[in-house]
Amino acid sequence: MNRLIDSGGELNRLLGSGGELNRLERDFLAASVAAHEHGRRTAVRAARRMRALTGSLAVLLCVAVVAGLVAWRQSGVNARQRDEAEARRIAALTDILRESEPRTAMRLAPAAWRIADLPETRAALRTAAAQSEQDVFSRPEQGGRALNAPSWLSDDGRVLTWVAHDRAAQWDVRTHRRIRSVHIPGLSENVIDVSGDGRLIAMTAPGGKDTIVRGLADGSTRRLRTGERADAGGRFGPGGHAFLASRLAHDSGSDRMVLEVWDVDRQRVRYRYEHGEDDGPLPMLAPDQRHLALCGGDDTQLRVLDFATGRLVTTHPPRETERLLCQAEEIVFTPDGRAVAGATPAGIVTWDFRTGRERPRLPLAGGANAVVFHGAYALAWTPSSFSLWRTDLPAPADDGAREPLLTYPAASRTVGDFRFDPAAGVLRYRESGRTDVVHTLSLHGLACPAWRAKARRTRRSTSAGAP
Template identity: 60%
Template structure:
């Protein structure tokens, strides 16, 4: 009797474990479908799946979650009922979202999702004109259209600007929030308008111009407040006004450049205020005001929006956001410039693009209800950036940078790697050669059935070999009987030899992709989908693992060493630090109907 009870208890435990594993695998498969629309839940779900069952599939999902570009999506709660297409504004640093619905102004701290203030302002929804980029001020038409009023959201104070009747008037705050640019049509002026800039602190006019254009978007304003730029309707040529000098810039814009600038939806200025730019169907066009020359174009088909911040530019085209460093030298081989990072987005309309100094990109996705998406920039804007591009790098078995060693040439044969013992080399044709004698070792087949090899790496214990050929195919081999275990990648770029690397115990193998990401497989289950780690600044020059496989180190042309968490416990801490909490019990039951609930973050 006791034996039957014990056997039944064991069988019950096995069944529960298999049930949990099935639910964990199912949850891990769903993570990718949530990553763009709800990245926080996606990361929490990956972590929960690993807590339920520690499997190759759940570990891959957790590693991907720890490194994913998508960090957060914030949609402001609707106070007082649903308000479709209500206007929203995102502050210059991307940290404050201002919403306006039914005369209620609500400001939110985007990183924490915390409400900052809520202000009732009668008549504002109908008459609002603009909110300053720092979120402090609101401009609106006064009662009965009598002039413009500027209000302070923090204390609700307000003052009227004597701008005259507001009918037909539009206005926008300056980038620093200290000025307000007002455009008023000239009666009978044949699309002509006046441009007036108000000093809000002194409440007086600081600049006035009589020859503005009344149609189209308001003139773009440079960050330093000196320049205004707009396009004329005749010939589509840009006009750039120097408000310090009081007249148009004398340097002529080349006709072709001018037409290209005015083909875009709106003009903007670079962060240094020295150039005006726009996004066009063929890329980003930038004209330098001081030199009178066009700067190198950023080649992006279908570009719809561009924003500059410091040394960087962010562009949006349908389907993706891209990060650029426009000041980088042109490629030596005359190939097109490449972005540092490309992130897929599924938003059909994108408003504000904001680079946060904390190293994240935020954008406002426009729709029936706007939302703010936060993306990691993977250290690409950190201070470790080097302007001089590197072309090679190497790491030792502890993941530390070391000098690069050139591939050995053995008795006239070109090799791609050498085994850990230093006795045998693998040639680009996939054959093995004894380094001392130059002979083919007997009984060792090498890599067979692959094209010309461009890169290869042995695991530190010599058991595994990863090899890449000229077609971009990457394969994993058991280097003892020389048997192919898996095709990790069936094809790719023939211009790029991927960086390859193994963890110290050979349990993990990594290879970079031409798109600027790194894939990590478990050698015990190489046929399963890998963890995907976006890194940017492609191509990856070298990959290295710390001694225990806790971190993956990588070198790219402009960043010498970045680290990504690989050990599940480290990846879990990274996810918890970002999401702050794990799945709640209600969410848990949705994804894990049978598995016992457990806390995934915190004690």
């Protein structure tokens, strides 16, 4: 039997014939076949279950991978939407801060663009690149609030001097840091003026007589014997080396205005002049301290005094030019010291008293309120804007009106001082009011040496091509 079982061929033959086996062998053979079939079916079922499990696991794996990819992409979309929302918020914030904190606004614009490149962020970046306002300095309160306290900007606009609570405090406009604070008894009530370089401060002496000039850095004191200060005024000349004192002298039956030009270093009078009324512009000293310009007579006659000779310079300007200059708020000298200019309803009028000719006018719609000169540049303030001019550029070929290099809208009509700083390429102006605010505007490279060199080459080529 073992032989039959061990031989697969014989077993098949016996299964087919069935007549050679006894009953016991047939039962054993049937049980063996049944066991074999049961094992085979079990193996088939196990293989089927394994295939089903493998397929299910593959499907689950695919579903998990797809779900992970969808979640990852959705996470990226959410992060991008979050970044875009944040970038839009920052871009909108730059518009809000552009006037109050322009420096912060200029830094936020590229940051918003780096977070997300959107139309809003690109617009904010372009606006920041073309933005003129670079900085705003609000004077900090010192020793309590002092509204409408007097303040002065230095000639270059870098130092703000503020007087309150008998203290003279000076601030660096560029860094927003305090330079010094000097206590001077009676200063708040008696302050007169601060020199253009910020070194000196003038005040009425105790008792209302004479003028005290105090050095803010070194504490030096000079006394100018200007007499009674009632109905008097005064201001420093360029550089603080001269002081112009004016007072009203009362005579029997008439009053007259007395003007004195004091040498601050020597504490003596250089020039004294008396005239009838005080309705014309304030007298002005030339930058070289040699000439003094004023309107005499009935305040319509332009006069220029030469200190070297002690005589009046013969000017004889046209009547209209003389009238416009004497009606200006202030007469200023040009940097070369050869001409006087004024901001008038007709624009900037300049009279060269050396050549006896009027220089080309700088027209401004609506007239000008004030003008300052620095080298070849003229900066004018109108009721609505600032205008920067180059006075040494060739005249237009068609003999048309000169055009300014730059015009910037003035956000405030209460401009106290405005200064031109060509070294930094900026314009600074003090917005006066209850508290002082100094704005810094960029000139966009118009005052840089490369631009000036190009202008000189253009002027030489134009002159060479002229017939």
